[in-house]
Amino acid sequence: MVSKPRTAWFRPKDFDMFFTSVSATTVSSMSTIEMEVFSHTQLIIMTILMFVGGEVFTSFLGLQFARSKFLKNCPSSDQNSVTLVNLNHSVPKCTNPVNQIELDLEKEKPETNTLDENGNKCLGFDSLKYSSIKFLGYVVLGYLFVVHLIGSTLVSLYISLFPSARKVLKDKGLETLTFSVFTTVSSFTNCGFVPTNENMIVFKKNSGLLLLLIPQILMGNTLYPPCLLFLIWVLKKTTKREEFRYILMNYGDMGYGHLLSGPHALLLAMTVFGFILIQFLLLCSMEWSSQVMDGLNSYQKIIGSLFQTVNSRHTGESVFDLSTISSAILVLFVVMMYLPPCTTFIPPKLHEKVSDNGKQSRKKTFMECLIFSQLSYLVIFIILICITERQKMKEDPLNFNVLNVTVEVISAYGNVGFTTGYSCKRQLKPDSLCIDTWYGFVGRWSTMGKSILIIVMFFGRLKKFSMKGGQAWNLS
Template sequence: MLTFSVFLIVSTFSNSGFVPTNENMMVFNKNPGLLWVLIPQVVLGNTLYPSFLRLLIWVLKKVTNQGEFEYMLKNYKEIGYRHMLSGVYSSLLGVTAFGFIFLQFVLFCASEWNSEAMDGMNTYQKLVASLFQVVNSRHTGESVFDLSVISPAMMMLFVVTMYLPPYTSFLPGRYRKTDSKNGKLKKKGKKSFAENLILSQLSYLVISAILVCITERQKIKEDPLNFNVLNITVEVISAYGNVGFRLGTVCEQLHPTRVHAKTLGMDLLEDGVMVEN
């Protein structure tokens, strides 16, 4: 038990998402205490790491009154640690991260409150589990719900959040990088031929999704429940964002003939004859 606890904490903080169970974190969706412990590990290990790092240094400066901490806060660029950001950037990063979490949390609760994913859970368990799920949608990818039954609208929202880099922030124009000599915004020069050939990250993701659709076109035709554009998009973006969300497989509905028979309210016998229920 101790080994499992240490393993889970370290994996969550490092955003690895390794959970030594067959069902990820779904076996713990009715354990709010454990989820409350893991939620800070997710955000502190990724999105809010620079914000809390600067906050920790500020607290140490106030407590110890040492000049070294004040120097670190004022000369963060000279330190050469890329996670040490300016005070403004760190604050805006925190506001942005909590804004995304709040938006996802409200929409997730409104969309999935009475869904199959939350069957058997009380109100408090639903709230904590929903918060844990949306916090994990940008990074660690630990899931307490069966994502295959989550609504397509929410999965598309997860796709957007998984695509965003961890240090995404709504930075006002006056805080953007400026030229050190005249204080004006730097202008982009002409791109070289090689730079013009380089596509954006979104372009590569679209190309990857198209290639997967081409290679799996037969399965998309035979098993549209498990192989469709939404599932492929989620898998591709999840891999790119290092999240690791998986939609799973709907095993009992793999065969298209069986799905069609079930839709008509008929039973499919061993010899292929369909009989009304």
């Protein structure tokens, strides 16, 4: 990132350059400088950084590393699989509940069982496993290549077909190819940088472009495990190769965290779409006729909202100005941002199927369930109050801001009673009838908001924390 910036009049500080490199490598897309100051060389360097830092590529490297280790030492099959899993440090452990669901499938794999029992000879058994891991690597690499190729081509095609998009790039002095590749890599790796200052806001009327990017965003992160599984399944059906069958049967032994069981992948996909739906409904209902979506027709509003909600899980590209968006949506986005890509809703029914050591873990997981619920209830309450007080939050932002609401809610939940209060001085449009009083901030809320706080106070008083909070901290 020491190349010369494109716009000569502004030379970013070295620290900001470093910040941007880190941001690209960690696929964060937090920015401290405008994007249009970067030269073409710098954009290409950033493309490479994003590609290398992306989840799919790093997990591919992890897989290759595991394969090379696998080749070196050849212990018994059982230990081997453990080694593989442990080696694979760069892969997030999406596989926690896999072992449990796996138990259901275990009965249905006689072939591998025979191999397990008869193939104790190091060479005989390992060769299939080794070639399966090799094939898995090829599949991941092919997936990476195909998605990037098709994605870049489609984006390029869109820009050359639609004059409005072409004009934007021309005005900003961006080449179509650079923009297409950069945007595709950024979307697929879920980095979220776009070489325009305005991020995607400048393209908010180009619904076609947004529709092209949405699948790339999903395929590169939250929906990657289901897509990968589907691809392997298709390859198994078409090529009928033993390796693909082996991969699907022994997904847990591959040492690849993104390889899930069928049911788990399905639940993951459902979770992803569920989250998108919730955010989409809230965003549309809150902002449909607000200034955020000003100047858009209904179709553009829908696609824009969809794009924005798909981005909130990880990517972070924006078509709307978040500073003008309702606080309620902002808080929901905060929650969504907090959730890792692997977040999956697994109904208790599926957990119950697990027969062995299910009894020991049942109670613990119920406790953990409560921990999560406590926090999520609080967030829900904060969001609800942001909704009931949204008018005042817009007109009187210094008094009605989310922090004050949060303080009030947590205060009520902990039955504390702290309040930030309300000050007439802080009003942006001074109201001559406003009189400073000494009661809490909640006194200025609507009856609806106060009712919610009553529920919060009861909720807080009656909760009787029955959960345990970690090894060292006992919250109960």
